[in-house]
Amino acid sequence: MRADARKNYDQLLAAAREIVARDGAGASMRDIARQAGVGFGTMYRHFPTREALLEALLRTGFDAMAARADDLEASSAPDEALVTWLRETIAAAHAYRGVTASMIAAIEDPRSALHGSCVAMRSAGARLLAQAQAAGLARNDIDGTDLFAFVGALAWLADQPALAPRTDRLAGIIVEAILMRDLRNPGVMPSEPSSPVDG
Amino acid sequence: MRADARKNYDQLLAAAREIVARDGAGASMRDIARQAGVGFGTMYRHFPTREALLEALLRTGFDAMAARADDLEASSAPDEALVTWLRETIAAAHAYRGVTASMIAAIEDPRSALHGSCVAMRSAGARLLAQAQAAGLARNDIDGTDLFAFVGALAWLADQPALAPRTDRLAGIIVEAILMRDLRNPGVMPSEPSSPVDG
DNA sequence: CCATAAGCGGGGTGACGCTCCGTATATACG
DNA sequence: CGTATATACGGAGCGTCACCCCGCTTATGG
Structure with a gap:
């Protein structure tokens, strides 16, 4: 796995932890991507x-x-x-x-x-x-x-x-x-x- | 209340009963309107x-x-x-x-x-x-x-x-x-x- | 230093809840 | 019965959603 991919993966998980804790399991996927500072496409690449x-x-x-x-x-x-x-x-x-x-x-x-x-x-x-x-x-x-x-x-x-x-x-x-x-x-x-x- | 309004109201309730029983409380409002054979606007007039x-x-x-x-x-x-x-x-x-x-x-x-x-x-x-x-x-x-x-x-x-x-x-x-x-x-x-x- | 494959990210699609407003019609009255 | 009008209809439109796709960027091995 490339270094930038790993970094995005970790940032997505951290963002998801925060957003899901705030908004629940139905949280907006866009919010998570935004919070992670990552494009939607990138998020869906890591988590389909x-x-x-x-x-x-x-x-x-x-x-x-x-x-x-x-x-x-x-x-x-x-x-x-x-x-x-x-x-x-x-x-x-x-x-x-x-x-x-x-x-x-x-x-x-x-x-x-x-x-x-x-x-x-x-x-x-x-x-x-x-x-x-x-x-x-x-x-x-x-x-x-x-x-x-x-x-x-x-x-x-x-x-x-x-x-x-x-x-x-x-x-x-x-x-x-x-x-x-x-x-x-x-x-x-x-x-x-x-x-x-x-x- | 006009007769057609009453009819639509009743059809909306009947449709809602059916769709909500099938899809739960988060059912699609559009589905309910469609099932009732009524426009979205009409539905929102009756149930804002x-x-x-x-x-x-x-x-x-x-x-x-x-x-x-x-x-x-x-x-x-x-x-x-x-x-x-x-x-x-x-x-x-x-x-x-x-x-x-x-x-x-x-x-x-x-x-x-x-x-x-x-x-x-x-x-x-x-x-x-x-x-x-x-x-x-x-x-x-x-x-x-x-x-x-x-x-x-x-x-x-x-x-x-x-x-x-x-x-x-x-x-x-x-x-x-x-x-x-x-x-x-x-x-x-x-x-x-x-x-x-x-x- | 460059070729290239891996990764990036945003535009596109179709559906959503909900609003607004032009059109159609049921009803009250002459 | 005819007409005027208040009432109700219904879908186009807005902003948002999840998710797909693909051209562009960039990290990395030789």
């Missing part, structure tokens, strides 16, 4: 489709979350590992608003450029879940894809401005359900039991 | 913005769900009423793919045409929740907006082709969590052969 660009952008993050799962598996109790991984994964997905749908679509489409990274990430989560299930700490009637679905749904919630502040608490409720913690015990509520706001 | 069209399309459905909540409140036990209403509402939201985000955005924006219907629907759900809470059948640390958030998240799941088949089961898990049913009892799994109303 929007998905190709997202793929390059997300692969590192996905691989990092898979590695993170390995770390947590080695260093924490199975339930704590799962909780921590879920929260961090949701936060990471939220960093690129709207990518979750692409991610989930890619899981069932082997031709997608994102397919490999998605499957790896799901496997990482599934392994954490299996550990917790083996330890009797998580319900047995869900699998790695269900876990993925919950992550997607919660990341979607975090993407809605009106609901973002509640996401953490709602994630806590789902985590409770997955980990079969006793819902009737008011002592272990994840957040302050505040009175309902609306009616 | 996409949101105005969605609003007309959804208002009846929202009002129906609010009314449904009243029925259920009168005819069922609080927990069953809540479960049934949640499932039906998720199914209804799924009928118009992608509208959930608009719906949630409208709740916090009083200037939105959808605002009134959204608030009414949230209130209806909140009332069912309050009944269940008063009967000691639902956890107290959530409110009507949380319920709305869960509906939105589950409707989003139903919109993802790869996850749609799991939506019902995952909804069951969340309902269990809301209703504080005993998660350790393997005998009462939520998805028994006796299926509820939706299809």
